[in-house]
Amino acid sequence: MSDAPMIQVEELSKTFGDGFKALVDVDLTIQRGEIFALLGPNGAGKTTLISVICGLVNASRGRVLVDGHDIVRDYRAARSLIGLVPQELTNEAFTTVWDTVSFSRGLFGQPKDPAHIEKVLRSLTLWDKRNSRLLELSGGMKRRVLIAKALSHEPQVLFLDEPTAGVDVELRREMWEVVRGLRDQGVTIILTTHYIEEAEEMADRIGVIRRGEIVLVENTHKLMRKLGSKELTLHLQEPL
């Protein structure tokens, strides 16, 4: 295993075509094995930052290294280490759970490995549902299928974009358990959220992003001791 940090972001900026600065000089290092929560109000730049780190959107300046591999210059090697869990399933309603997850592995050019797919489905308690079509699944199961897809090619770091946006409290707690379980299996986790309690409950460290700038990064316990939920809430209010 290499000594490089799992993710290293250096002086990253993103200006969109209309001149809007979505990311401004972001520096961030994520260590192997941690759960890192990126907390910020809507429009702060969370999804843009994840998209640039994962190589889906090009940066205007700066660079991203994934286990030492540059996401632009060494895209295949870097991307193969990353699993990305989007917010919603796309139109795969009639496909079975098994086919959805094994097809996803194929997209990464990995040889078929039914034993790995079985392991992923079992770890997400989806094994009994492997022959179900996605449209037959509950909301919680659909979210677990998204995670299973992202784990199909055996990534080392998993990005979850607002994993519990719009779900009820019970399902939110279920997702937290799933994510903790993955970390215990050795996967590094980076999640975005605008729920303070989610960041507090899950993360080893919290980074707060506002208007494209990381305004603080701190160990979760230290941050809660220093600021408390109330003051942190102020950071999450939408900028005027």
Ligand code: ADP
């Ligand atoms: P968050 O995930 O924190 O809600 P986003 O990263 O989605 O924030 O968006 C950050 C800002 O960048 C928003 O103001 C959004 O309108 C803007 N933005 C996102 N994508 C584009 C784009 N393709 N062109 C122009 N502006 C964009």
